[in-house]
Amino acid sequence: MTTEPRIAAPEPTRDSQPYWGALARHELMFQRCADCGTWRHYPRPVCTHCFSLRSEWQRASGRGTLHSWTTIHHAYDSALRGETPYLIGIADMEESVRLACRLVPPDGMSPSIGLPLRVGFTDQAGGFTLPVLHPAGG
């Protein structure tokens, strides 16, 4: 019996664990300063705006627009060789942070800057969940 190569599971840190925990529940949460309310991503200890070390996790709207993208034709991870070509999108989320992950437009739709997006979730064989971007209408 052979096993398919798997994408290596991310290794959450003390700072990032709530992000991955929320994704596993199919929720998108971002870190937010408990003092001044500024959202931040990727997870980190200090608020760049007011330098507070206090933060909380809040549910994000899951809505954003496309900032840029790439279609990957050469996978460096052997676990992804069977999936090429695949699209990666970078989204400006409503909370003023970015999300970078797979982008799955319907057949025939070309990406463009400003394309409205909504976030979805894909459970992975390695026991974790990744966000995925879909066009908001699709």
Added chain:
Amino acid sequence: MSSTLSTAAAITGIGEVGYSRSAPEQSELALELGAALLAISDAGLQPRDIDGLIPFGPAGACAEDIITNLGLGDLKFSAHTPLGGASAVAAIQCAALAIHAGLCRHVLVSLGRNGMERKIGARLNAFPQFKAVREFEQPSGMSAPAQLYAPMARRHMELFGTTSADFAEIALSTRLHAMRNPMALMTAPMIVEDHQASRVIADPLRLFDCSIESNGGAAFIVSTAQTAPDLAQHPVLVAGVAEGHPDEPLAISQRADLTTLGTARAAERAFAMAGIGPEDIDLAEIYDCFTYIVLCQIEDLGFCEKGEGGAFVQSGVLRPGGALPVNTHGGLLSQAHMAGYNHVTELVRQLRHAAGPAQVPGAQTGLVTGFGDMGDGAVAILRRG
């Protein structure tokens, strides 16, 4: 001159060994030491004269390796400048500071690389600054530089109308330079159609937009400017040097402006230190991990306005005989991927007027950049003494 660091240091020795794309025959350490010995003898120095070290590290050779092998008696200064592909040029700044402060007189800056054996993915995993990419982006299938930089190129194309043909011109002009360079590994003639027919790696980047993997060693010596005239080669002075870091350096995806690099900040400081502007530069060695990164730096350096890089390169200025010859050695795209250490050695060779068929006639002032770690930039302006 607005800074006393300007012209405090000179690059007095250069060495390069073993550029190849076959299975490596020597260890990375042997390649690094081989290049170091060549640079030391090129300068007219003995190993015992070296009293400062900046190896590429932290993943490669350490100062202790070099002290042990070269029998250095009394090392007075050692450092790393961990800026990925900007490390070599950032090391010029670091060495010049140590020399200007009187800590040491001759700093060896060196790199050995078995790129055919330990490719980019393995190299990046050794860098702590890739931790955010490893945790948050790699699981979705974006981890290699081509994949991370492609959205920068796409955004530039969408905002400014830059095209893949503009990138092709950079690949072509670099190849034309490589064809005049006996150390270049890729010297077959290239036409635009070859570039456009090369397979897509991460759209819009094609294979011929990507630098090559290779083995080799490269090194140079930064010395006090006062001693330079007594050494073996025509002096090449460090007129200006600076490093610059982008906002959100841990992840390109989080950066407010995807179309600007830390290079823009470094350029302003380096030109100010040298007391000159882009119009005074005779030739430039611009870090070319990818064609797009050259185009973006040309704008960040002020050779043209942001967004006008496509038209600028299409005018042919980068080619041999052009108004701004770029990467006269063939760069990382066509000579060898020596992380930009070969960009420094080439600029020094040009300013010595010792570049043979690749020589830019009468070159007096040149610029060299490094770029790495998803946005760090370093710029040095060198002047024939």
